[in-house]
Amino acid sequence: MIIAVTGTPGVGKTTVSKLLARKLGYEYVSLRDYVMERGIGEMKGDELEVEVDELAYNFERDFAGKNVVADGHLSHFLKADLVVVLRAHPKLVGERLKGRGYSKEKIGENVEAELVDVILVEALEENENVIEVDTTGKTPEKVVDEIIGLIQKGVKRRVGIVDWSEVYDEVIPYLRL
Numbered sequence: 001m002i003i004a005v006t007g008t009p010g011v012g013k014t015t016v017s018k019l020l021a022r023k024l025g026y027e028y029v030s031l032r033d034y035v036m037e038r039g040i041g042e043m044k045g046d047e048l049e050v051e052v053d054e055l056a057y058n059f060e061r062d063f064a065g066k067n068v069v070a071d072g073h074l075s076h077f078l079k080a081d082l083v084v085v086l087r088a089h090p091k092l093v094g095e096r097l098k099g100r101g102y103s104k105e106k107i108g109e110n111v112e113a114e115l116v117d118v119i120l121v122e123a124l125e126e127n128e129n130v131i132e133v134d135t136t137g138k139t140p141e142k143v144v145d146e147i148i149g150l151i152q153k154g155v156k157r158r159v160g161i162v163d164w165s166e167v168y169d170e171v172i173p174y175l176r177l
């Protein structure tokens with residue numbers, strides 16, 4: 001089974017994906033590394049530009065039929081059996097990206113994306129089997145246990161569990177208004 005773990009930058013994809021892969025005994029694949037190794041992406045300034053169709057095509061050829069956890073904010077474009085969209089309070093996303101030294105512009109862009117469900121909406125356009133998991137206030141272990149619990153119960157779709165418009169006031173300082 002191919003599990004794609006996606007979400008806004010800083011939401012916790014890499015942390016959760018590695019732990020999830022370890023607990024399930026699946027192979028962990030960082031799409032960033034994969035894209036670099038395969039020469040699928042192109043560096044444009046400090047950003048890696050990826051042709052998603054080319055990524056999906058290559059990934060399918062290399063991993064179809066294997067047990068893989070694919071980590072990356074483009075993973076929902078893969079032909080996956082399950083897409084896990086990680087969510088986090090936009091303020092948490094903002095603080096994490098600030099801690100990484102991202103520019104105000106970049107922080108604002110990503111906080112806004114989390115606020116208005118950009119990745120979730122994209123994922124729903126690409127795949128039927130989408131489960132959303134709110135990581136806010138949870139440890140990575142708890143998040144992984146929640147994902148495994150849903151898989152074991154056969155849950156293939158669970159969306160609409162967060163509404164960041166409720167915390168909009170707390171998010172304003174991070175926005176590019």
Ligand SMILES: Nc1ncnc2c1ncn2[C@@H]1O[C@H](COP(=O)(O)OP(=O)(O)OP(=O)(O)O)[C@@H](O)[C@H]1O
Pocket residue numbers: 007008009010011012013014015016073096135136137138139140141143
């Ligand atoms: N419940 C949680 N799930 C995942 N990460 C968490 C959680 N709680 C705290 N964290 C922390 O949040 C940070 C998330 O960073 P991580 O690199 O995993 O995010 P990412 O989504 O892979 O980012 P990027 O898109 O830039 O690759 C880590 O420092 C991790 O320890």
Ligand SMILES: [Mg+2]
Pocket residue numbers: 013014015
């Ligand atoms: Mg990551």
